[in-house]
Amino acid sequence: MRAPFAAAVLAALLCASGAADAEHEVPYRFTLVGYVKDATGQPVAGERVEVIRDKTGLAYRSDTDAHGLYVVVARLGDEALGETLTVRVGGARTTVPVRFDAANHHDERGTRLDREGARWIVRPAWFRSTLARILAPPAH
Numbered sequence: 001m002r003a004p005f006a007a008a009v010l011a012a013l014l015c016a017s018g019a020a021d022a023e024h025e026v027p028y029r030f031t032l033v034g035y036v037k038d039a040t041g042q043p044v045a046g047e048r049v050e051v052i053r054d055k056t057g058l059a060y061r062s063d064t065d066a067h068g069l070y071v072v073v074a075r076l077g078d079e080a081l082g083e084t085l086t087v088r089v090g091g092a093r094t095t096v097p098v099r100f101d102a103a104n105h106h107d108e109r110g111t112r113l114d115r116e117g118a119r120w121i122v123r124p125a126w127f128r129s130t131l132a133r134i135l136a137p138p139a140h
Contacts, residue, residue, distance in 0.1 A: 031108060032074070032085070032110060033072075033131055034112050034115070034130075036049065036064045037114070038117060043066065043068030045064055045067075046064060047063065047064045048089070049064065049089050050088040053080075054083060082099075084097055085098060107128075
């Protein structure tokens with residue numbers, strides 16, 4: 001992964017410092033991460049990914065990188081537990097439930113959602129490992 005993209009992800013996720021920035025802390029964000037690939041399994045670069053909070057209509061956007069990777073950080077607090085998010089990639093859309101442990105204010109909250117051809121694949125168990133890989137320092 002390119003360093004600028006990882007730096008942007010790191011800044012978006014970890015910029016919590018002080019009371020004024022409280023909304024950037026773990027209890028106030030939910031991250032969707034995943035890959036967009038075509039029907040042959042090739043990454044789709046430059047594809048717009050839009051995540052819409054169904055309750056409010058507020059949209060969060062990102063574009064895929066050269067590897068088809070996207071990261072969208074939505075501002076969602078504990079009250080969002082159980083809500084749904086609509087995710088759009090190109091003309092396709094799906095709905096993802098907002099699930100997390102509301103008592104856990106330490107671990108990142110989110111899920112992994114991949115688009116492979118015409119299929120959507122929700123992989124919540126892969127969220128933490130994918131995020132860790134994205135944020136890992138580049139190997140030299």
